[in-house]
Amino acid sequence: MWSIIREAFDKTLLVAKAYGILHITNSYLCTVALAYGPSMIPTINLTGDLILAERISPRIGKVGVGDIVIVRSPVVPRRVVTKRVVGMEGDQVTYLLDPHNSDEVHSIVVPRGHVWIQGDNIYNSKDSRDFGPVPYALVEAKLLWRVWPPKDFGPMQHISR
């Protein structure tokens, strides 16, 4: 009987070790994200794309304008959102207040320690135009390479304006 318990313990330990390694890789190196929703059309499909995201760039300060990043939402803390960085701290960002109805623009300077994020589909995206500039520390990962669907396999487009 003890040998069964011991074997169960060993197997559990093995699973725990494997999970620990997977978790640390996922949290600090590289993760796969399922990005879905209308806010990044046409870059990311509505029904969802699997994209490889790396977590090292935000820690070493290598996030810049044009990168697509995963950001923890400042409005719903349990949620992460995928948007494009449009302005870093100190940049002047100009955006349309109501793209459906008017051409009115608003200009803002991104404060220190913050980034301005926008979805590529400005007609249907809740982003910095709604919740303001986002503190840099909420940027969790940078999208690198699209893995699924196979026809879209390849690097994420980097657009600098």
Add this chain to the structure above:
Amino acid sequence: MKLLSYIKQWKSAAREAVAQASIAAQFLSFIHITDAYICSTTLVQGPSMLPTLNYSGDVVLIEHLSHRLGKLEPGDILLVRSPVDPKKIVAKRIVGMEGDRVTYLTEPSYSESSRTVLVPKGHVWIQGDNVYASADSRYFGAVPYGLIQGRAFLRVWPIGDFGYL
């Protein structure tokens, strides 16, 4: 011939090295997971939390469970990543949760004028206990909940001040 025997020796040494390294790696990752997700220690220094925390530095125990479970309340001392300098972590006290109305003195050293704000959804309002020398939400606004790193609950050094915060 000699070369083959050298290679054999190195092979077994390399295998043992990998085994030891993997034990060390497992131990470090266990320590890391405890440190990042359960309990860790920090040296907190500066004037902004006087008299609760000393100016020259206190070692406090931080627990990382409450903020993940949503069990934070006004009055908790938090470790928060600064919204103006992402490399810095600051220790402040929660004064208001989302939806609360917070009233604070705009210029505590000079005047009695105060302002009332409504803490937006998904944010917390943090202030240092020493309102005269603290850069906190009165300066950089309400802080998104996602910036919270942990809650300080026990001071372990100096020993004379050992106790719950």
